[in-house]
Amino acid sequence: MQGDTSISQTIMLVVGVIALIFSLTAMAVIFNKFKLTDPKQTLGLPPGSVRAIIALSLILIFMLSSLFLYGELDNNQSKIFDNHGITKSQMENLTNVQILSITRLDETNENNETLYDVKTLVSMSNPASTDVAKQIITTVSTLVVAVSAFYFGAKVSGKGDDEPPDDNLSPVINKISESTFDVNRLKGDGMEVTILGKNFVSPKVEYRMKGVKPIELTDVTSSSTMIRGKLKSGDTSITGKYTIAVINSNNREHEIDDSVDIK
Structure with a gap:
């Protein structure tokens, strides 16, 4: 068992x-x-x-x-004992036991006291x-x-790859998954962009060009070394060379000039 x-x-x-x-x-x-x-x-x-x-x-x-x-x-540390032929007073002196059954016998001792068979359960300490x-x-x-x-x-x-960087550090862009976009594909759901680097802290990403309102990356998910989001715009007149910028929550940023081309 x-x-x-x-x-x-x-x-x-x-x-x-x-x-x-x-x-x-x-x-x-x-x-x-x-x-x-x-x-x-x-x-x-x-x-x-x-x-x-x-x-x-x-x-x-x-x-x-x-x-x-x-x-x-x-x-299995509890044991059953059969106490044969004991008197009522002896039975009352049984302590720290559980009485399972009492059977009266048709016999007495020399003092004419009724005798009993008593079955007890005793818990043995281990x-x-x-x-x-x-x-x-x-x-x-x-x-x-x-x-x-x-x-x-x-x-x-110390910091591992999965630990957030120091808030005083500036973000660093190492690689951008997409550098050329078709303006027509930015409509609707847009195009997915992945940015690899380091020291990202709750970042936002902007595509900047002089005279044009910055385009911000949406649906952003990020870690300290990666940013993923979607570039969306319904305006087809935004073609040109853009500077990509990653801005941390401490307002420190890193730019790469003319790194993205929207055609």
Whole structure:
């Protein structure tokens, strides 16, 4: 029976991990459909998502395993005793036990006291179970601290690719996916644009040309290294060479002159 329980728990954990992988895959597909993925991140999910999932999974798996182990050690520690031929006064002196049944006997002792058969359930203390429980509490506490350090450590030790840049830095444009546009294709849903670089903080993107109102990129999603959005305009008279500018929330910006041509 114990072996069956162990196998069941193992199967449950494996199935749980497989279900988690499928859930992450489905989430990545949904994020990709809405253009929210970041190719620089694991599975394209938002920064820190995978670290958080690993941290929570470790705690959950360890807690399940610990509870199972403690339960197995604590099982079968209650014993049934048959007390044969005891008197009523002796029965009243039975403490810390659970009386399961009382059977009156057709006999008496030398003092002419009625005798009874009493079946009792006695809970036996298990020192090993108590020690394991203490070790589980200590280990879980240590694990929570270690996992917290694992999850938050990257932010403390230094910036990774998924960490937001310093607010005092200026954005840097490295690459633009589209540099030439057909003005007629900017109508309706517009054309998708991706800008790669670094130090992007809540950026907005403008296409500037002297004498023309700046055209702002719409439907913008961004990370510290990528901006994605749509260039839209219903005005067919906006042809010409444009300067692209990325403006951070701190109003610092980076321009590339005459980098975009709308024909």
